[in-house]
Amino acid sequence: MKILIVDDEALVRRSLSRALKSKGYEVMEALNGTEGLQSWRDWKPDLVFLDVLMPGMTGPEVLKEIGPENQAKVILISAFSGEHNMQTAQEMGANLFVPKPFEDIFAVVKMAEDLLV
Amino acid sequence: MGASEALEFLVQARLYQPMAPRLMIAEDLTEQEVREGINKAQVFRFMRWPLSEREVWAQLESALQRHSMFLSRSLLLRESSSQNKQLEALTHSLEEMVEERTQYIEMSHHEESEKLNRERQLLRFIKDLATQTSFEDILGILRKELRKFHKMGDPVLAYRLGGDKTFFMSFHLGHFTQTESRQHYEFPKTAQVPTAELIRYFANHFGRPFIKAYMVPLELRLTSHFVGGEAEAILCIENSLSDKEMGPFVDFIGDRMRPLSMALDRVLLENQLSSFSYRWEKTFDGMRDPIAIVDVDYNVVRANRKFSDKFLQHKCYESFSHRKLACEGCPVPHAIKQGEPQAGQIQVEGRVYQVHSYPVLLDRGSRPTNVVNQYVDITQSRELYLRMLQSEKMGAIGMLAGNIAHELNNPLTGLRALTQVLLQEAPAEGNLRADLIEIEKATARSQRIIKNLLDFSKGEDQPSEYVSVDEIVERTLPMLKSAMRTHRLEVDLETLGLSVYVEPHLLQQVVFNLINNACQAMKDPGSLRISTRAEGANILLEIQDAGPGIPLEIQRRIFEPFFTTKKEGHGTGLGLSMSKSIIEKFGGTIQFRNVEPHGSCFTIVLPQRSPE
Numbered sequence: 001m002k003i004l005i006v007d008d009e010a011l012v013r014r015s016l017s018r019a020l021k022s023k024g025y026e027v028m029e030a031l032n033g034t035e036g037l038q039s040w041r042d043w044k045p046d047l048v049f050l051d052v053l054m055p056g057m058t059g060p061e062v063l064k065e066i067g068p069e070n071q072a073k074v075i076l077i078s079a080f081s082g083e084h085n086m087q088t089a090q091e092m093g094a095n096l097f098v099p100k101p102f103e104d105i106f107a108v109v110k111m112a113e114d115l116l117v
Numbered sequence: 118m119g120a121s122e123a124l125e126f127l128v129q130a131r132l133y134q135p136m137a138p139r140l141m142i143a144e145d146l147t148e149q150e151v152r153e154g155i156n157k158a159q160v161f162r163f164m165r166w167p168l169s170e171r172e173v174w175a176q177l178e179s180a181l182q183r184h185s186m187f188l189s190r191s192l193l194l195r196e197s198s199s200q201n202k203q204l205e206a207l208t209h210s211l212e213e214m215v216e217e218r219t220q221y222i223e224m225s226h227h228e229e230s231e232k233l234n235r236e237r238q239l240l241r242f243i244k245d246l247a248t249q250t251s252f253e254d255i256l257g258i259l260r261k262e263l264r265k266f267h268k269m270g271d272p273v274l275a276y277r278l279g280g281d282k283t284f285f286m287s288f289h290l291g292h293f294t295q296t297e298s299r300q301h302y303e304f305p306k307t308a309q310v311p312t313a314e315l316i317r318y319f320a321n322h323f324g325r326p327f328i329k330a331y332m333v334p335l336e337l338r339l340t341s342h343f344v345g346g347e348a349e350a351i352l353c354i355e356n357s358l359s360d361k362e363m364g365p366f367v368d369f370i371g372d373r374m375r376p377l378s379m380a381l382d383r384v385l386l387e388n389q390l391s392s393f394s395y396r397w398e399k400t401f402d403g404m405r406d407p408i409a410i411v412d413v414d415y416n417v418v419r420a421n422r423k424f425s426d427k428f429l430q431h432k433c434y435e436s437f438s439h440r441k442l443a444c445e446g447c448p449v450p451h452a453i454k455q456g457e458p459q460a461g462q463i464q465v466e467g468r469v470y471q472v473h474s475y476p477v478l479l480d481r482g483s484r485p486t487n488v489v490n491q492y493v494d495i496t497q498s499r500e501l502y503l504r505m506l507q508s509e510k511m512g513a514i515g516m517l518a519g520n521i522a523h524e525l526n527n528p529l530t531g532l533r534a535l536t537q538v539l540l541q542e543a544p545a546e547g548n549l550r551a552d553l554i555e556i557e558k559a560t561a562r563s564q565r566i567i568k569n570l571l572d573f574s575k576g577e578d579q580p581s582e583y584v585s586v587d588e589i590v591e592r593t594l595p596m597l598k599s600a601m602r603t604h605r606l607e608v609d610l611e612t613l614g615l616s617v618y619v620e621p622h623l624l625q626q627v628v629f630n631l632i633n634n635a636c637q638a639m640k641d642p643g644s645l646r647i648s649t650r651a652e653g654a655n656i657l658l659e660i661q662d663a664g665p666g667i668p669l670e671i672q673r674r675i676f677e678p679f680f681t682t683k684k685e686g687h688g689t690g691l692g693l694s695m696s697k698s699i700i701e702k703f704g705g706t707i708q709f710r711n712v713e714p715h716g717s718c719f720t721i722v723l724p725q726r727s728p729e
Contacts, residue, residue, distance in 0.1 A: 011531020018538045053523060079526035101526050101564045105534035106541075 001116055002026045004045035006036030006062065007077070008054045012100075016049060019109050033057025037065055045072050047112055050094070052078035063092050073115045075108075120150050127158035136187045138180040142166050238262075239372050246380035250387065252286045253293040255380050260288065262373070263354065266366055270330075270355025273319065275304070276337070276385070279346025285322060298322050304351045308333045308367070308374065311353070319353055330355045333370055335378040340385040350381055407470075407492040409433055410477070413453055415443060418487060433490065438465045448474040452488050467677035468496045504695070518570045525567055533560035566595050572622050579623075583616040583728045586624070586649050586656050593628045600636040601645060609648040612656050618726035619703045627696040627707075631660045631719050634692065637683075638664030638717065655705075656725050661718035666711035675709070 003025050005013050013029045020027050028043055030036035033054050040048060040062070052059040059076055076089040079100035089097035095115055102108050118126075120143055127139045138161035141154055146163060154160040161180055164172075245258050256272055263269045271288040278284075285296045302318040305311065311332040320327045330353050337348040358366055401408055401421035409420035415432040417424075425436040434440045434447070443449075448461035452474035459474045470492040476485030536557040543550045569592045587610040594601075594608075617624075635645055643663035650657050667675060674680045676697045700707045705723035712718050 009527040009531050011528055011535055013531075015531055015534035015538050018535070019541075022538070022541070079523045079530065101530035101533060103561075105537045108534075 001047070002028065002043060002045040003047045003049070003112070004028050004030060004036065004039055004043065004072070005049045006030040006033065006040075006054070006059070007049065007051040008032055009051070012051075012077075015105055016108070019105050020112070023109060023113070033059065033062045037062050040066055040070075040072070047073045047075070047116055049075050049077060049112075052076060052084060060092050063094065075112060075115070120146065124150065124154055124158060127154070127160060131158050136184065136191060138162075138183045138187070140164060140176060140180055142168070235372070239376075242373060243376040246376055249380060250384060252295075252381075252384060255377070255384060256286060256288070256293065259352075259373070259377065266356070266358065266362070266369070268357040268362075273323075273353040273355075274350060274381070275319075275353065276335075276348070276350035276381075277304075278340065278344045278348045278385070278389075287323070296322070304334055304349050305332055306334055308370065327353075327355060329357055331366070331370065333374055333377075335374065335381055337378065337382045337385060339382050340389060343386055343389055348385065350378075350385075352377065406494070407437065409437065409490045409492075410487050411449065411490060412487050413485075415449065424492070437492070438463065446472075448472055449488050449490065452476045453485050456483075456485055462495070463492075467674060467680060468494055469499050471495045518567075522567045522571050526564065529560050529563055529567075533557060533564070536560065565592075569593075569596065569625075572625065579620050581618050581620050583618055583726060584621050584624075585613050585616050586658050586723065587611075587613045589621060589624050589628055590647060590649065590658070593625050593632070596629065597632050597636070600633055603642045604636060604639060605642070605644040607644060607646040607648075609646070612649045612651050615651055615656055615725050616727055617656055617703070617705075617723040619723070623699045624703070627699050627721070628658070628660075630692045630696050631721075635660050635662035635664070635719075638662045640664070643716075651725065652722075654725050655722045658721040658723070659718055661712060661716060663716040666715050666717045667709065672709075676707075 003020055005016050005020075005027065007013050007016075007029075008031060013031075017027045017029055028039055028045065030039050034057050036048075036050070037057065039045075050059040050062060057065075059078075063070075063074065063076075070093070074094040075096045075098055076084065076092070076094040077098045077100055078084050084097060086097040096111060098108055098111070123141060123143070127141060130137065130139060139158055140162050141158075141160045142164045143150075144166045146154075146165075151163060154163065161183060162176060164176060242258065242262055246255060249255050249258065252274065256274060259272050263272065274286040276284050276286075281299055281301060283298045283301065285298065287294055287296075300318070300322070302315065305315065309332055311330055315332065316327045316330060319330070333352040333354070335350040335352060337350055340348040354370070356366070398421075402423070404421060404423065407421065407424035409424045410418045411433045412418055415434060417429065417431055417433050417436060420436075425431075427436060433449075434442065434444050438444050444463040444465075446461040446463045448459035449472075451461075452459040453476060456476050458476070461472050461474075463470050463472055473491040473493065475489040475491070477487040477489055478485055536553050540550065540553045540557065543553055572592070590608070590610060632645070632647065639645070639662050645663075646659070646661040648659050648661075671680070671682070676693050680694075697707050700721055700723070703723055705721060707719065707721050709717055709719045
């Protein structure tokens with residue numbers, strides 16, 4: 001199973017990446033929206049962790065760009081939950097919305113695993 | 118002949134010639150005959166017959182002498198009597214002259230005293246008029262004066278003040294009455310028996326006949342000047358005087374015309390002035406804002422009712438602000454110095470007034486002698502403004518907090534998550550694991566603080582929640598760490614399992630305010646005690662400091678908006694008033710008391726509520 005992590009925060013990418021790899025997943029990281037969109041198209045992941053606020057292209061913009069060609073499950077994550085919630089996330093085409101900060105990274109990993117089943 | 122015949126003869130002779138001396142010669146004469154001779158005939162001499170020739174001649178000689186003496190005496194007598202008569206006549210004419218003179222003098226004396234009397238009466242009339250202040254009194258005096266003429270009606274006074282109304286003052290059934298009319302009729306300019314039209318004008322107004330009258334125009338110089346128009350008055354006196362009686366009456370009225378005019382003029386002017394000033398007074402009293410005219414020493418010259426009921430003999434800051442010194446922010450000195458309108462804000466018993474001071478030049482001079490102060494109560498608008506400012510500020514903090522939260526939450530999330538991953542990989546025993554646990558805890562705490570900050574700075578109208586007061590206190594304390602750092606903190610929370618129904622961020626703001634105030638009240642390090650407990654159906658939160666306590670004189674005012682003991686710029690004076698309104702919004706109360714040995718304690722009581 002291939003999982004793409006698109007987030008500008010290195011520690012978030014790193015922690016998610018390590019937690020997922022420890023579970024045996026194949027993980028790829030992207031530093032921003034543009035890079036993320038590229039990897040999404042080229043690498044064709046099964047699941048994408050997508051941050052909302054990023055310099056350059058934002059998460060929702062990436063989602064819009066990828067459009068109906070997308071085959072992957074999407075978990076939208078955001079530290080500024082102001083305008084987003086589960087409902088708006090699903091309207092954009094995401095499967096789940098996870099607000100940052102998360103209390104427990106393994107709970108998030110569990111959610112991802114459930115989506116992939 | 119016989120003696121009796123002789124006597125008869127002599128009597129007859131006396132009748133013919135009374136002046137001729139009569140001699141009687143007889144042989145014998147009785148005493149009786151002698152007596153009769155003397156009495157009846159006035160015999161000059163009796164002689165006894167016979168007698169010698171010489172004796173006869175001697176007697177005749179003496180008789181003739183006597184006769185001539187008689188004659189000359191009678192001549193003299195006649196002369197003197199005629200002189201006497203002349204004298205008498207002279208005396209008589211003199212007496213007549215004296216009488217005439219006396220009469221004349223008496224007459225002129227009478228006239229003079231009459232005249233004096235008239236003058237005296239006139240003078241008294243003028244004096245009486247001078248002290249009167251109403252039409253009624255003036256007409257009353259005139260009415261009394263007119264009583265000395267009989268056949269007099271009561272006087273009627275009609276006047277106009279330049280407008281289209283004519284006012285009538287009269288006595289009706291002995292009572293003074295005032296009426297008015299919009300009908301216009303030209304008043305005569307001289308005293309006269311009025312024309313039939315003028316009489317009809319009066320008769321129409323009063324609805325009764327006026328038979329015979331005398332009209333006297335009265336000049337109203339001052340009133341005309343004051344009303345800036347043609348004020349005129351006319352006096353109508355009904356009478357039934359004959360033509361002969363008319364003369365003195367016309368004189369009488371003529372004498373009184375000017376004093377009457379002047380008295381009436383004065384009363385009218387006084388009425389106008391007082392109604393004028395009454396109108397001004399009412400205008401000022403009717404105004405919503407307090408207004409006062411003060412002099413350069415703050416003495417109140419005039420003020421409206423809104424300003425104060427008792428302002429005379431007082432300074433403005435005494436009667437309005439109940440102070441012993443001029444109010445802080447008073448614009449009066451500035452207005453006097455600059456000679457231009459100034460404004461400033463003063464505080465009086467929890468109200469904030471914008472004072473507009475307008476300098477007034479009452480006498481000719483370059484410096485203002487008075488200032489008109491208008492006090493506009495801006496408490497509410499200022500409160501609204503400051504609340505808005507406060508809310509803006511909180512909104513800005515909210516925005517800032519949101520941004521910071523995002524910026525911090527990202528790395529914090531990564532930090533905590535990575536720590537959790539590392540904890541999985543770390544060996545169960547040893548320092549590494551313990552260190553990682555500490556890092557995880559610290560990041561968790563940091564996240565919580567950020568979340569609290571976000572909650573705290575939320576705007577208004579957040580939904581109410583069931584929340585425990587203890588939790589609110591716990592969430593707030595971390596934000597006050599720097600304020601509390603010098604003080605010893607005692608926290609005793611006993612209501613964790615109990616909840617109240619509030620907007621958490623607002624209650625948090627109250628708790629924040631009270632703890633912050635408590636810390637600021639203690640200049641030296643002291644102890645701060647925060648405790649909660651349940652009491653009946655209520656939750657009590659107490660925040661107690663060991664500062665100096667709240668002075669008695671300001672205890673009544675500390676919940677007033679803008680009341681602050683902090684320096685300018687260090688407090689809005691809104692904290693406690695907002696706290697009070699927040700707590701009351703949640704159905705609770707907030708109170709305070711001073712505690713021993715020193716300090717104050719604020720107690721918040723909130724009704725306990727649980728979700729079910």
